[in-house]
Amino acid sequence: MEIYLDNSATTRVFPEVAEFMTKIMCEDYGNPSSMHHMGVEAEKYVRQAREIFAKILKCESKNIYFTSGGTESDNLAIIGATESMKRRGKHLITTSIEHPAVINTMKHLEQEGYEVTFLPVDKSGVVRMDELEKAITDETILISTMHINNEIGSVQPIDEIGKIIKQKNPDALFHVDAVQGFGKIPLYPKKAGIDLMSMSSHKIHGPKGVGALYVGDGVRLKPITFGGGQQDGLRSGTENVPGIAGMALAAKMLYENVTSEAEKLYELKERLIFGALQTEGVSVNGIDPGTDLQGTEHESLRNAVKSAISGTAPHIVSLSFEGVRAEVLLHALEDRGIYVSAGSACSTHKPEPSATLKSIGLDKSLLDSTLRFSMSEFTTPFEIDETVKALGEIVPMLRRFTRR
Amino acid sequence: MSRNFNLKNKPEHNTESRIMNKEIFKDFLIKYAEIGIKGKNRYLFEDALIAHIQSALSRVEGKFSVYKTPGRIFVSALEEFDFDETVDAIKHVFGVAGICPIIRLEKGDPEDLKKSTVEYMHKMYEDDLSCTFKVFARRESKNYPLDSMQINAVVGEVILGEFPNLKVDVHHPDMIVYVEVRDHIYLYSEIIPGPGGMPVGTGGHAMLLLSGGIDSPVAGYMIAKRGVSLDAVYFHAPPYTSERALQKVVDLAKIISKYTGPIKLHVINFTDIQLAIYEKCPHDELTIIMRRYMMRIAQHLAEECGALALVTGESVGQVASQTLASLGCTNEVTDLPVLRPLIAFDKQDIVEISEKIGTYETSILPYEDCCTIFVAKHPVTKPLRKVIERHEGNLSEVIDDLLKAAYETERIIEI
Numbered sequence: 001m002e003i004y005l006d007n008s009a010t011t012r013v014f015p016e017v018a019e020f021m022t023k024i025m026c027e028d029y030g031n032p033s034s035m036h037h038m039g040v041e042a043e044k045y046v047r048q049a050r051e052i053f054a055k056i057l058k059c060e061s062k063n064i065y066f067t068s069g070g071t072e073s074d075n076l077a078i079i080g081a082t083e084s085m086k087r088r089g090k091h092l093i094t095t096s097i098e099h100p101a102v103i104n105t106m107k108h109l110e111q112e113g114y115e116v117t118f119l120p121v122d123k124s125g126v127v128r129m130d131e132l133e134k135a136i137t138d139e140t141i142l143i144s145t146m147h148i149n150n151e152i153g154s155v156q157p158i159d160e161i162g163k164i165i166k167q168k169n170p171d172a173l174f175h176v177d178a179v180q181g182f183g184k185i186p187l188y189p190k191k192a193g194i195d196l197m198s199m200s201s202h203k204i205h206g207p208k209g210v211g212a213l214y215v216g217d218g219v220r221l222k223p224i225t226f227g228g229g230q231q232d233g234l235r236s237g238t239e240n241v242p243g244i245a246g247m248a249l250a251a252k253m254l255y256e257n258v259t260s261e262a263e264k265l266y267e268l269k270e271r272l273i274f275g276a277l278q279t280e281g282v283s284v285n286g287i288d289p290g291t292d293l294q295g296t297e298h299e300s301l302r303n304a305v306k307s308a309i310s311g312t313a314p315h316i317v318s319l320s321f322e323g324v325r326a327e328v329l330l331h332a333l334e335d336r337g338i339y340v341s342a343g344s345a346c347s348t349h350k351p352e353p354s355a356t357l358k359s360i361g362l363d364k365s366l367l368d369s370t371l372r373f374s375m376s377e378f379t380t381p382f383e384i385d386e387t388v389k390a391l392g393e394i395v396p397m398l399r400r401f402t403r404r
Numbered sequence: 405m406s407r408n409f410n411l412k413n414k415p416e417h418n419t420e421s422r423i424m425n426k427e428i429f430k431d432f433l434i435k436y437a438e439i440g441i442k443g444k445n446r447y448l449f450e451d452a453l454i455a456h457i458q459s460a461l462s463r464v465e466g467k468f469s470v471y472k473t474p475g476r477i478f479v480s481a482l483e484e485f486d487f488d489e490t491v492d493a494i495k496h497v498f499g500v501a502g503i504c505p506i507i508r509l510e511k512g513d514p515e516d517l518k519k520s521t522v523e524y525m526h527k528m529y530e531d532d533l534s535c536t537f538k539v540f541a542r543r544e545s546k547n548y549p550l551d552s553m554q555i556n557a558v559v560g561e562v563i564l565g566e567f568p569n570l571k572v573d574v575h576h577p578d579m580i581v582y583v584e585v586r587d588h589i590y591l592y593s594e595i596i597p598g599p600g601g602m603p604v605g606t607g608g609h610a611m612l613l614l615s616g617g618i619d620s621p622v623a624g625y626m627i628a629k630r631g632v633s634l635d636a637v638y639f640h641a642p643p644y645t646s647e648r649a650l651q652k653v654v655d656l657a658k659i660i661s662k663y664t665g666p667i668k669l670h671v672i673n674f675t676d677i678q679l680a681i682y683e684k685c686p687h688d689e690l691t692i693i694m695r696r697y698m699m700r701i702a703q704h705l706a707e708e709c710g711a712l713a714l715v716t717g718e719s720v721g722q723v724a725s726q727t728l729a730s731l732g733c734t735n736e737v738t739d740l741p742v743l744r745p746l747i748a749f750d751k752q753d754i755v756e757i758s759e760k761i762g763t764y765e766t767s768i769l770p771y772e773d774c775c776t777i778f779v780a781k782h783p784v785t786k787p788l789r790k791v792i793e794r795h796e797g798n799l800s801e802v803i804d805d806l807l808k809a810a811y812e813t814e815r816i817i818e819i
Binding site for chain 2: 327328329330331332334335400401
């Protein structure tokens with residue numbers, strides 16, 4: 001049995017996507033820059049991919065650039081924007097719960113002489129709008145926030161943030177790291193006032209090593225890589241044609257019924273949380289801390305869970321297990337074929353506790369006792385029930401053996 | 405550019421970097437130290453050394469012939485080869501004291517020798533080479549017109565004539581030009597230090613208790629250096645220790661196997677024994693009791709594979725389980741000798757060796773090993789054997805089954 005609940009780390013590639021990519025690699029392997037027919041054919045795939053993204057994001061093809069993944073998209077957006085705006089100001093704003101691709105890019109710019117404000121979040125992992133408003137000045141050139149947090153599944157109010165930025169400083173650019181949200185909660189950059197938006201392929205059942213960046217009309221970016229001048233000179237390098245085409249196909253498949261899929265995922269999320277709470281000493285992160293989920297009656301607990309998760313990411317569940325070490329629980333679940341993640345898998349084997357969990361004020365004793373369960377279209381209610389059952393057996397057993 | 409050498413070309417000084425022309429060499433003379441004094445068993449040691457050099461060179465591109473003449477082992481390249489790669493491979497073979505890149509000359513007459521020496525020196529060194537030197541000749545084969553004193557004089561003179569900045573110093577020369585007269589004449593002036601020690605396998609076989617830490621790989625390296633071949637045992641404790649922790653131990657074993665030769669790594673699932681100790685014994689004695697069972701299991705495996713000793717990375721006082729009282733307590737459960745090569749080493753000294761042999765970077769990867777998962781805040785430092793034995797008695801009903809089950813989990817990974 002294999003129950004894969006680590007879809008925020010990466011996802012299984014849709015078989016249709018793999019097949020499509022194989023065909024492109026073996027048959028239509030031309031270089032889009034070549035002048036001959038093979039090149040034209042290859043270019044067609046890239047163009048089609050752009051059109052698919054344009055349709056999904058309700059923008060123009062020319063707004064879409066392809067990169068090597070979410071990390072490069074974030075880097076290109078943030079460094080590319082600051083480089084082109086550095087004469088206007090030196091102030092950047094981001095949040096304290098960003099992915100390392102943003103946090104570490106910001107820290108790099110800090111060393112280069114920029115001033116960076118890291119906005120705090122409330123206990124449910126959402127940026128406070130009054131703090132944002134206070135932080136924006138005339139000197140601010142870029143605000144970067146994530147859409148869905150990768151560790152706890154909190155969702156930032158992107159529309160509202162967009163509005164505040166346009167009110168306070170219409171010249172400042174708004175970048176959204178939508179790596180976790182893309183394919184889950186639709187976001188339309190133009191409508192939301194977004195200037196730059198990062199997306200990744202392997203989180204949406206596409207291949208690894210490819211991503212996309214939305215660049216709004218009139219937004220000037222300086223390139224961060226140099227070469228043959230592909231993609232308007234913004235991102236040199238031969239396009240990863242099979243990767244780009246595969247990613248676009250995956251996106252297309254996901255967005256065909258994104259709303260009903262999200263509903264399905266919310267039901268699974270509710271099922272998992274409700275089930276996990278049947279074991280004592282389990283708490284949920286990334287929800288409104290005001291909701292009392294402890295010791296409630298059955299039916300009312302179900303309703304409480306349902307209302308607590310509304311407005312959060314449909315696919316990410318962060319649970320803390322009192323008195324249990326996350327890594328041990330992870331391996332014990334692994335023994336039963338259940339794959340989850342401790343904190344965030346993207347921060348490979350770092351001994352220091354997660355910055356996100358610290359930022360939401362999680363009790364110190366729970367920092368090392370928190371697991372992330374992340375679901376996908378492939379996840380079934382049966383798998384969730386098996387996971388709940390395993391937790392109910394393993395957690396009390398592990399509590400018998402703890403460091404004294 | 406003038407060169408001033410402070411280094412003597414003795415094995416302990418690495419003068420490899422001053423070799424200018426590596427292309428001129430096709431042969432190496434291998435110096436070995438202690439083997440020379442092993443009396444009638446000497447051939448055993450020499451043959452083992454030859455076999456190990458052959459095996460090390462099998463991983464290098466090119467064909468080589470490794471052979472011995474009385475008192476000397478030679479490596480000859482039979483086709484194109486990479487000098488650095490070859491030397492590096494031989495540097496990993498215990499028993500090698502020094503690697504001398506040599507020029508092999510037909511005996512001919514002394515005029516030929518003078519000519520060849522001058523040619524060699526010009527290829528090796530800048531014309532303004534500035535240091536002290538002497539010529540050191542040995543004549544093993546007496547059918548040569550000059551004796552060693554005469555060779556020293558004649559060869560020294562031509563070198564002086566060609567290199568005006570050289571000075572002779574027979575007592576403390578910066579450089580020695582060796583001329584060995586045997587079936588051929590061998591000429592060399594640089595000695596690249598080898599690791600020393602004894603050829604692995606000539607000192608018997610031992611069982612290394614290998615964890616993922618810094619110490620145990622170094623302990624294995626040091627014992628192997630004394631000619632002992634190794635099996636290793638790793639105690640795996642899923643779900644408390646991860647697959648990556650096991651992979652780390654496999655990686656460490658691979659690194660030291662470059663020196664020690666093939667290692668059989670025995671992986672034993674230790675979780676249930678650990679949990680039983682946790683439940684039934686006083687918590688501050690957990691580590692000491694756990695280590696006693698590790699020793700017992702290691703002894704059992706050692707007997708099965710013909711190992712005559714256990715090897716650990718313990719060092720006096722490093723942690724609670726390595727006080728003299730604790731060491732005595734873990735020692736008494738085995739009647740095999742327990743070799744602790746690091747026993748008097750400071751941590752920093754151990755770290756230095758681990759950096760030198762290339763295990764340090766892997767050792768410090770942050771995966772928990774089974775020794776630390778349940779460690780008590782205040783473990784006993786002066787365990788009394790009688791008390792420990794009594795508390796171990798709490799396990800008497802279950803331990804035989806647990807040990808049997810643990811042996812059944814044994815996996816052997818061939819490194």
